[in-house]
Amino acid sequence: MADNADDASEMAELHLAAELAKPKAILPPLTGHCFYCHTPTPERFCDADCRDDFERDKRRILMRKRG
Numbered sequence: 001m002a003d004n005a006d007d008a009s010e011m012a013e014l015h016l017a018a019e020l021a022k023p024k025a026i027l028p029p030l031t032g033h034c035f036y037c038h039t040p041t042p043e044r045f046c047d048a049d050c051r052d053d054f055e056r057d058k059r060r061i062l063m064r065k066r067g
């Protein structure tokens, strides 16, 4: 039915709009090294501690910029 096809394309457009509206990830792209301690790792961080420390440092930098 033609109506169903129209609905499908409308859904696709809504989905695309939702994707575009999403805020971009703040994390930098994968480099093969931990962003915090620079140890080689397939992930962004070698463990949760590094991720937490990285987030904490980032927050501290933001706070400093704010004055």
Ligand SMILES: [Zn+2]
Pocket (backbone or CB within 6 Å): 034, 035, 036, 037, 038, 039, 045, 046, 047, 050
């Ligand atoms: Zn690390």
